[in-house]
Amino acid sequence: MTTIRPYGGKDFAACAALWERCGLTVWYNDPARDIALWQQSPNSEIFVAESAGTLSGTICCGHDGHRGWLYYVAVDPSDRHHGLGRRLVRHAEAWLHKQGIRKVELMVRESNRQVIGFYNALGYAVTPRAVMARWLELPAEPPADTPLPLDLALAAGRDSKVRFTITYLEMTARPAIAPVHPPIKTKFALMLAERPTVAFYRYLYNTVGGDWRWWLRRQMSDEELAGILADDRVEVFVLYVDGAPAGYFELDRREEPTIDLAYFGLMPHVVGRGLGRFLLYSAIEQAWSYDPERLTVNTNTMDHPRALPLYQKMGFVPYRQEEEEIFDPAITGVIPA
The missing domain is CATH 3.40.630.30 (Gcn5-related N-acetyltransferase (GNAT))
Known part of the structure; x- marks a missing residue:
């Protein structure tokens, strides 16, 4: 017993x-x-x-x-x-x-x-x-090269920040580019998600941005994010390939006549299949169908290394750069380890 x-x-x-x-x-x-x-x-x-x-x-x-x-x-x-x-x-x-x-x-x-x-x-x-926590005294020296949560990293004096450069780009006229189509025999559909649920949006955002430290929307509450998605001026277009979500782009029209391409990207399982240029072309065409004065986008050095060259190739022009420093979202827990 x-x-x-x-x-x-x-x-x-x-x-x-x-x-x-x-x-x-x-x-x-x-x-x-x-x-x-x-x-x-x-x-x-x-x-x-x-x-x-x-x-x-x-x-x-x-x-x-x-x-x-x-x-x-x-x-x-x-x-x-x-x-x-x-x-x-x-x-x-x-x-x-x-x-x-x-x-x-x-x-x-x-x-x-x-x-x-x-x-x-x-x-x-x-x-x-x-x-929230703060160590007043570490009981021992942390093992070398071991990833630490933020409270331990701060107490151990480790650099827990990431530094990156943000490049802001714009286009002020509809670009004269030839139409871009998906590769031949690709079964695809591009659809506007009307009032997407927070859960579905988080799936898109987290899957597309998982490898690139997309963190801003992760730290938002469901209520805050739901408020953004409920605005008809925020449009989420989802790319489906072989019947399953494969990427998306998000147009933010809340400051028209300027439209911002807030998010754009593919899911890992379709990267390398020639769909990136098609999705970006579609985003640009959709944005200019509203006849804005300006279309903007930004990317940073944590994003896919081909993102900036692709934006420029499709007609965006850099107009400003900023240096940014944040606590590593993978350490703070915003992005799960």
């Missing part, structure tokens, strides 16, 4: 080994230091699950006088799917409730869908928040 009891001084080696087996131990989490701090605090407790003298699970809980928190929830891989994880969580919740705590919180990486599902089944819900 498995019992749950408070942590004892002789449990350290078994706890540390369990956390290692469960993948909870990383270079900046020192089990000895963490356990010592929890034992010193009257607002925290460590519980272990034990069966026949073998430690098979742990949970650490504590509170700040307002909210309870759960940490180091671990069940030995050989003992999972028998309800032990649920028992540990309920045990910790009961302890917190006795302390007068009314709400319990925890943090799970968004990519860890299995663990999120576990907590969903226990009645926990995702409550979106901007979680």
